[in-house]
Amino acid sequence: MAQQNRLQIRQVLQLGRALRLVWQSSPGWTSANLVLLVVQAVLPVASLYLTKLLVDGVSSGLLLPDKSSALATVLPLLGLLGLTALAAAACRALSGWVSEAQTQVVTDYLHGIVHRKAAAVDFAYYENARYYDTLHRALQEAPFRPARIIAGLVQLGQSVFSLLAVALLLLTLHWGTALLLLAAVLPGTLVRLRYAETLFRWQRLRTPRERRAWYFNGMLTGDSHAKEIRLFDLAEAFEQRYCELRAELRRERLQLASKQALADFATQAGAAVAILACLGYIALRTLQGGLTLGDLFMYFQAFQRAQTYLQEALGSLVRLYEDNLFLSYLYEFLDLPNHVAEPAEPVSLPLPLQSGIRFENVSFCYPDSKESALDHIDLTIAPGQIVAFVGENGSGKTTLVKLLCRLYDPSAGRITVDGIDLRDLSLRTWRQTVSAIFQDFARYHLSAAENIAPAHAEESEPIARAAQASGAHEVIAQLRDGYQTLLGRWFDQGEELSVGQWQKVALARAFWRDCPVLILDEPTSAIDAAAEDEIFEKFQLLAARRTTVLISHRLSTVKLADRIYVLAQGRIVEQGSHDELIARQGTYARLFELQAQHYR
Numbered sequence: 001m002a003q004q005n006r007l008q009i010r011q012v013l014q015l016g017r018a019l020r021l022v023w024q025s026s027p028g029w030t031s032a033n034l035v036l037l038v039v040q041a042v043l044p045v046a047s048l049y050l051t052k053l054l055v056d057g058v059s060s061g062l063l064l065p066d067k068s069s070a071l072a073t074v075l076p077l078l079g080l081l082g083l084t085a086l087a088a089a090a091c092r093a094l095s096g097w098v099s100e101a102q103t104q105v106v107t108d109y110l111h112g113i114v115h116r117k118a119a120a121v122d123f124a125y126y127e128n129a130r131y132y133d134t135l136h137r138a139l140q141e142a143p144f145r146p147a148r149i150i151a152g153l154v155q156l157g158q159s160v161f162s163l164l165a166v167a168l169l170l171l172t173l174h175w176g177t178a179l180l181l182l183a184a185v186l187p188g189t190l191v192r193l194r195y196a197e198t199l200f201r202w203q204r205l206r207t208p209r210e211r212r213a214w215y216f217n218g219m220l221t222g223d224s225h226a227k228e229i230r231l232f233d234l235a236e237a238f239e240q241r242y243c244e245l246r247a248e249l250r251r252e253r254l255q256l257a258s259k260q261a262l263a264d265f266a267t268q269a270g271a272a273v274a275i276l277a278c279l280g281y282i283a284l285r286t287l288q289g290g291l292t293l294g295d296l297f298m299y300f301q302a303f304q305r306a307q308t309y310l311q312e313a314l315g316s317l318v319r320l321y322e323d324n325l326f327l328s329y330l331y332e333f334l335d336l337p338n339h340v341a342e343p344a345e346p347v348s349l350p351l352p353l354q355s356g357i358r359f360e361n362v363s364f365c366y367p368d369s370k371e372s373a374l375d376h377i378d379l380t381i382a383p384g385q386i387v388a389f390v391g392e393n394g395s396g397k398t399t400l401v402k403l404l405c406r407l408y409d410p411s412a413g414r415i416t417v418d419g420i421d422l423r424d425l426s427l428r429t430w431r432q433t434v435s436a437i438f439q440d441f442a443r444y445h446l447s448a449a450e451n452i453a454p455a456h457a458e459e460s461e462p463i464a465r466a467a468q469a470s471g472a473h474e475v476i477a478q479l480r481d482g483y484q485t486l487l488g489r490w491f492d493q494g495e496e497l498s499v500g501q502w503q504k505v506a507l508a509r510a511f512w513r514d515c516p517v518l519i520l521d522e523p524t525s526a527i528d529a530a531a532e533d534e535i536f537e538k539f540q541l542l543a544a545r546r547t548t549v550l551i552s553h554r555l556s557t558v559k560l561a562d563r564i565y566v567l568a569q570g571r572i573v574e575q576g577s578h579d580e581l582i583a584r585q586g587t588y589a590r591l592f593e594l595q596a597q598h599y600r
């Protein structure tokens, strides 16, 4: 409990971090907001004082024989009051506009921060459910909490400034009024603080269920499951599970909302009692002749306003506390550590490669997993060599290339390139050295050219060359606008491709980056046999200068590799050229024979 409290206090103390974010995103708008804040605080007090002068002017005018002479006092006061009201209205409008503009800027800025972090965190996080909970909470809270913090701070500033001004006025009546004010507002505020904490804790616990509900929602409304949902008649079952989850969350949220309603009632009731006591005192003093009618009016108003300001100030504090608690979700996300770390002093990698890539006794176990996915792997990939990995599902082939791409670091052993540990190269250097296509390749709903070279779509020649090598050129040439055609059906004018055509485009992307190391994880699984043959014919030319790692279940493709490694349960069980492995009559030969039978 004490630890929890300490944690929460630390979170609240991070208000500085929220303010820094707001300031960094929009210094100009923040300054404008501050100026408006001060002006808006002063205007109501000026208006109160002018009203008092007006009431006193009118009441003393009533005693004069020539009533019209009182107009000389009253009319300018009326004019000033009108000007004050006008200025207050202008400030309110301006303040609304400034706040809106600032909210937009801060929200976009925050999204930018989240995007950069999401792209920079270890890939491992994307294979971890807890990360998605954290990301989900950050995405839910990041866009609007800082804007609410700004609004809360503006409100707090306005209320505190106005309160100070009015409190000074009230103290001229009696010091006890300040105590009455506090007694009116404090208890309800404390209850609301408690409620904010309860809500925060609940929100944290509900994330997995909420994400599950979103998952069903996504399946019911997205395109990736639309076929199966119709064919297997899954809509009703999924809808029911969605509704159950939502109903459970709704029930819990409503319980919390009723607690909040109680807290609000406590605030209001306390305030009503205090107002009555104070108003009674002011009326009594006026009847006793201690106050003029103008004073009566001014103090009545001042007390009511002070009570409103105090309530607003404490309400803003509660909201700030709550917003800050919820912003801790964003900080939790932004502070996620990377385990695949950049070296303190990166070593440079001279190209072309000399001795090649070595796995030295490499073992790997996925985080939260008990079984090793790779077990004491030792192998060498010479520069310019085509090396293939084969093995049954789950034998560790993709894990091996994930390590090679440094999406993960080995749990034991090391991977070297020309004798340099991968961990000593800067991530950027290594990732620029490697190009890859994975089984779950991406389909960008962008133009065909952007699909091949996402950030260099204007480089038409190398794009076309890569597309020719992968067989994508023939596909793209038939599209309405060639390389400028938008692919996919997400956006208007987009043209959908078949799975194999998409794969050819993804393969072109891997070819386009003229990197010394090329990784092909099931690159032609959806491509027809004739096209595959052609691709690999061109590919041998293309790969001549490159070190290539190929994963494929099609052993007719694997045949072309200089060296083949057969994996089973994370270990290398056979290795050699195609002919050597066939001669050995082991697992590879058996698998090859099995596949060949289908074609006889």
Ligand SMILES: Nc1ncnc2c1ncn2[C@@H]1O[C@H](COP(=O)(O)OP(=O)(O)OP(=O)(O)O)[C@@H](O)[C@H]1O
Pocket (backbone or CB within 6 Å): 127, 366, 367, 369, 373, 391, 392, 393, 394, 395, 396, 397, 398, 399, 400
């Ligand atoms: N993110 C992960 N977290 C935990 N375990 C994983 C993860 N990814 C894969 N594994 C496990 O690691 C082992 C090796 O998986 P890997 O994907 O490397 O196999 P593969 O040989 O590429 O299989 P396939 O031929 O089906 O693509 C499997 O037992 C798998 O269950």
